[in-house]
Amino acid sequence: MQQLLLGVAVLACPIGMGLMMWMMMRGGQNKGADDASEQQQLRQLREEINALKADRVERQGS
Template identity: 60%
Template sequence: MQSVLWGVAVLACPVGMGLMMWLMMRGQRKGPEEDASQEQVAQLRAEVEQLKSERAKGAR
């Protein structure tokens, strides 16, 4: 019984560290939603630039 407890105690640290690493890596993955939002931001910036140039032409 005591050897089983020692085995569990010895394996607890590496298993816990592996689990934490896996959870941290899982949180850093970029999903398709994030790629889509970045594309939308780029489109909106292009639209803002277009509107600025149209306003500058109209002010002349």
């Protein structure tokens, strides 16, 4: 019984690390959808920045 517990204790770390690595790799599969969303948000922010710059130039010219 004591040897069984020792064996479980010795294997707990590598099995846990392997499980964590597997879970992290699975989480990266949905990244494509996130990239598209981030690209759209980035495009919107750039458009907003350009609109604000144009407004600032217009105010300074007046």
